[in-house]
Amino acid sequence: MSSQEEQVQQRAANLDAIIRHGVAPYPSRFERQHTVSELVATHQEKSHDALESEQPRTVTGGRILAIRSFGKANFLVLSDGRSKLQVYVRQDALPPLDFQIFELLDFGDWVGVEGRLFRTRTNELTIWAGRLHFLAKCLLPLPEKWHGLTDVETRYRQRYLDLAVNPEARRVFEVRSRVVSAIRELMTARGFLEVETPMMQPIAGGALARPFRTHHNALDMDLYLRVAPELYLKRLVVGGMERVFEINRNFRNEGISTQHNPEFTMMEFYQAYADYRDLMTMTEELLPAVAHRAIGTDQITFGDHQLSLAAPYARLSLRQAASAAASDRLNQAITEADLRDRDRAAAVAGRLGIDVRPGHGAGKIATGIFEALCEDGLRQPTFVYDFPTEVSPLSKQKADDPDTVERFELYIGGFEVANAFSELNDPLEQRRRFEAQLDDRASGDLEAHEMDEDYIRALEYGLPPTAGEGVGIDRLVMLLTNCPSIRDVILFPLLRKRD
RNA sequence: GACCUGGUAGCUCAGUGGUAGAGCAUCUGACUUUUAAUCAGAGGGUCGCGGGUUCGAUCCCCGCCCGGGUCACCA
Secondary structure, three states: OOHHHHHHHHHHHHHHHHHHOOOOOOOOOOOOOOOHHHHHHHHOOOOHHHHHHHOOEEEEEEEEEEEEEOOOEEEEEEEOOOOEEEEEEEHHHOOHHHHHHHOOOOOOOEEEEEEEEEEOOOOOEEEEEEEEEEEEOOOOOOOOOOOOOOOHHHHHHOHHHHHHHOHHHHHHHHHHHHHHHHHHHHHHHOOOEEOOOOOEEOOOOOOOOOOOEEEEOOOOEEEEEOOOOHHHHHHHHHOOOOEEEEEEEEEOOOOOEOOEOOEEEEEEEEEEOOOHHHHHHHHHHHHHHHHHHHHOOOEEEEOOEEEEOOOOOEEEEHHHHHHHHHHHHHOOOOOHHHHHOHHHHHHHHHHHOOOOOOOOOHHHHHHHHHHHHOHHHOOOOEEEEEEEHHHOOOEOEEOOEEEEEEEEEEEEOOEEEEEEEEEOOOHHHHHHHHHHHHHHHHOOOOOOOOOOHHHHHHHHHOOOOEEEEEEEHHHHHHHHHOOOOHHHHOOOOOOOOOO
């Protein structure tokens, strides 16, 4: 018999013995007076003498994370998932049945405890147990108490084990929860209405990305999982909802990396009467406020870098940044004008070893140069603005420069955290942009945007001047929790099926 | 998709072309304020899967499966 089988059998035998004592193996409910975390918070600062005079009593419960046995005196470590508290179990303080049940407990079991709080000789806050209540069995051996669970594959596949034994895992997801609620509160306070738009869409629009496909049987209709909520949210602005936001999942059928999970969470919002400059200001206000609420500061450590999320953020024009970086790299003056000329831009890219495809215009090439040369270096928050029109089919052109749109992306820690622009609201121009995308699609670009006639019709009814932005929640949480991989901030990241 | 790297006991990890190791966990015994409790003893392995080389493979070679990283693509 393997060690695993032996331990499972032993635990099952203990459960049988508990049942033979007439104790319900899986009771329905247990009423706690306090959680372990509440007890720790309330009594952590109290001295031995203070506890002795106060004699605080409690009923609490949790999972047993350690058992230290001395025969007739024993210590349990009880966890409610956030905090740990020691329980002192001595034979002469418990009813005989409770002590018999205690002797059948295993590391990982769930128990309820009644007793009074005191401090041991080693000054540890402890519950002196007067009653023990069996709540649920742990039939499988848990990972070790000292090293915890470090195998990343097991941590992702069996997140419950990670959460049960690694306090740091719990902390990450608490920060994540606070980030989402902070954004809800801050957006709502600014007059934004939270809405939900379709995640199953007949046309996967709003971003340049490859979608997942699915099928509705009763309607016999092919559908896509959305790559972005953008086009639906702007339809709402057409309908007069001047400030809307949505926090939800997007799905993109593309590669997986430390910064990409096939499903990821975006907060996307639209504000009528605003342009992209207004959104830079708003972003500079929003992110530090979220950081303060989630982790108590806007100064963060990310890998080897100390980053400040406090305003103001650096601002960098995309073509200026790309031409400056190319000049540096090639040791020759490359101008912004060079990057606006298709042939000259292609020559520069070629010398930099950057892939240029036949369908790529000057705008795509300039963006490619920027991404290859500049992105990684943008550690402190930086707005990269004025994107080529060619790569921005839903953004409004600058009044004096039709090759450039009013758009920015916010980079922090070397990756993109937000993307925003003044929305293109001219239906004729939007139709031309879609048609250009169709040309790209015809020449093999699977990420090019499809024509969306209903969206154009909505614009024909009139979209007021509007700016919109998407903020990557997973990436923001990575920054705030110093996690190098997006999988560390997603409870159940997508992994291959395991036989 | 390409390249690099890993998979050994429930967990964390050593290790070797010749019967597979440690700590924790488990089991037995001692112990009524310990805390990685301690002490004495015991059990526990298809060394990811499948081929090949070899007298003999966990180790060398090939293929596959599942992770991690870098790149490509993207947010």
